[in-house]
Every structure is written in structure tokens, then in C-alpha cells.
Amino acid sequence: MNRTRFAPSPTGPLHLGHAFAALTAAKLADPGEFLLRIEDIDQSRCRPEYEALIVEDLHWLGLDWPQPVMRQSERLSAYQAALDRLAALGLIYPCRCRRADIRAALSAPQEGAEPVIGPDGPVYPGTCRHRNMAEMGPDDAIRLNAARAFDYLDLEEIAFLDENIAPGLPHRLAAQDFISGVGDVVLARRGMGTSYHLAVVVDDAAQGITLVTRGKDLLDSTWIHVLLQKLLELPTPRYHHHRLIRDEHGKRLAKRDDARALKLYRDDGVSAAEIRQLLGF
Numbered sequence: 001m002n003r004t005r006f007a008p009s010p011t012g013p014l015h016l017g018h019a020f021a022a023l024t025a026a027k028l029a030d031p032g033e034f035l036l037r038i039e040d041i042d043q044s045r046c047r048p049e050y051e052a053l054i055v056e057d058l059h060w061l062g063l064d065w066p067q068p069v070m071r072q073s074e075r076l077s078a079y080q081a082a083l084d085r086l087a088a089l090g091l092i093y094p095c096r097c098r099r100a101d102i103r104a105a106l107s108a109p110q111e112g113a114e115p116v117i118g119p120d121g122p123v124y125p126g127t128c129r130h131r132n133m134a135e136m137g138p139d140d141a142i143r144l145n146a147a148r149a150f151d152y153l154d155l156e157e158i159a160f161l162d163e164n165i166a167p168g169l170p171h172r173l174a175a176q177d178f179i180s181g182v183g184d185v186v187l188a189r190r191g192m193g194t195s196y197h198l199a200v201v202v203d204d205a206a207q208g209i210t211l212v213t214r215g216k217d218l219l220d221s222t223w224i225h226v227l228l229q230k231l232l233e234l235p236t237p238r239y240h241h242h243r244l245i246r247d248e249h250g251k252r253l254a255k256r257d258d259a260r261a262l263k264l265y266r267d268d269g270v271s272a273a274e275i276r277q278l279l280g281f
């Protein structure tokens with residue numbers, strides 16, 4: 001029995017890639033439970049009309065889920081509790097660097113080598129690492145001190161299982177490779193109270209998700225999630241990172257690919273059965 005979830009952000013219409021992700025989650029929950037979760041922490045980009053359209057599109061595809069639906073914008077106190085816990089352990093710090101500051105720090109001559117690119121972009125050079133939470137300013141983000149986190153856990157590596165990519169073989173990452181290749185990730189964005197990484201970990205645990213299904217583009221982010229699960233003493237679910245739906249040029253479909261919005265297919269008279277067949281369901 002699996003419990004899975006489809007967790008879209010209502011920042012645009014669902015397209016074929018989302019349909020593939022939702023159908024994968026629902027299929028792998030059978031027998032079991034499939035949940036919908038609305039990931040709307042970025043209130044500047046989320047719109048209620050997109051949320052309504054998500055529900056409409058998913059029902060049209062033949063999917064259903066239990067109520068009430070979890071909405072991340074209503075979960076800020078749970079994210080704050082997780083941050084408080086990490087703060088009490090001395091594992092997070094406030095960061096005032098903007099993107100341009102990070103770029104400048106990384107291109108300073110004494111840094112030498114090319115910046116390493118992690119799941120969230122260039123690995124943070126550590127400019128604010130000496131700061132502590134008591135110095136937190138209203139415009140600061142919050143970062144995880146990755147080296148300290150591994151020290152605290154006394155772990156030399158982290159691991160997770162993916163049922164789709166090399167099933168049965170754990171994916172492993174050495175602490176040192178996390179520190180140099182992923183680094184001090186942002187756990188709370190400026191003015192947002194959380195980040196995707198923190199919210200997804202707290203909510204997957206709160207909802208008892210046993211199998212996390214999502215696109216392969218998020219494979220590298222899973223290291224961050226596994227580390228956070230350990231720090232917050234939450235279970236690590238199993239994973240299924242699935243293929244990405246691409247356009248005819250081989251490019252991954254993105255939000256701006258509205259030409260492939262499910263709504264447009266619907267309005268053109270394409271049936272849900274045809275969409276399912278097109279996607280291999």
C-alpha cells in the first residue's frame with residue numbers, strides 16, 4: 001500500500017508534463033491513496049484561478065483524492081517549528097546575500113576555480129555563515145550550515161531508494177560531496193517563511209507519504225530532502241523519479257508552454273482517454 005501525492009504550484013495551467021506526473025502518482029498509489037497538495041508558498045506567483053483549473057483538469061483526467069486538500073500557504077507554523085528546531089541545534093543562519101552578491105563572491109579572483117552548480121544554482125560561498133539567528137534581519141533568507149549538519153548527525157553519507165532509477169540499489173552521496181556540490185541551501189526564502197525544500201519535507205511527513213513520485217529534474221534536490229529528514233527525525237520515503245515529457249525539440253515542457261495546456265486540448269475536443277493513451281496510461 002502506497003500513499004503518493006501530486007503537488008503542483010498554481011502558477012500557471014497544467015500541461016502534459018503535469019498530467020504525466022499526476023497519472024504516475026495515482027497509478028503508483030493503486031492500491032493505496034493518492035493525495036493532491038497545493039504548493040502555494042510563493043504567493044506573488046500563485047493564483048486562485050490556476051488552483052481551480054488544476055482541480056478541473058485533474059477531475060477531467062479521471063483522478064480524485066480525499067478532502068481537505070493540504071495547502072502550503074496554511075502551513076507556515078509547521079515550517080516555523082521545523083526552523084526553530086534547526087535553530088536550537090545551531091544548524092541554520094540568516095543570509096543577506098542577493099544573487100548578485102553571490103555571483104560577485106564566486107567570481108572574485110581568490111576563489112579561482114569555476115563555481116560548482118548545485119540543485120539550486122551556484123553553491124553558496126559561505127559569506128554569511130559566521131552569522132547567527134539572533135542577528136536575523138527582516139530581509140534575510142535562512143540557510144542550512146551543511147558541514148555542521150553532517151557533523152551533528154555524525155554521518156559520512158546519506159542514501160535513498162528510487163524505484164524507477166536503479167531499483168534496489170541505494171543512491172548514495174558522501175557528506176563531503178554534499179558540502180562541496182550542494183552546500184548551504186536556502187531553507188527559508190526572503191519574506192516567505194520557508195522554501196520548497198523545507199516545505200516538501202515537512203508536508204510529505206505530515207501526510208504520511210510513503211512513495212514520493214516526481215520528475216527526474218528533482219533527483220538532485222532529493223539529497224537536500226533526505227538530509228532534512230534526518231535532521232528533523234522524519235522518515236525517508238521511497239522515491240520514484242520519472243521521465244520528463246519533452247516537446248518535439250527535446251526540450252522539457254515548462255509552465256510557459258501553455259500551447260500544451262490540458263485546457264486547450266480539452267477545448268479542442270480531445271478526450272481524457274486520448275491524453276492518457278498519448279502519455280502511456
Ligand code: GLU
Pocket residue numbers: 007008009039200213214218
Ligand atoms: N511543487 C513542486 C513542483 O511543481 C513539486 C515537486 C515535488 O513533487 O516534490 O515542481
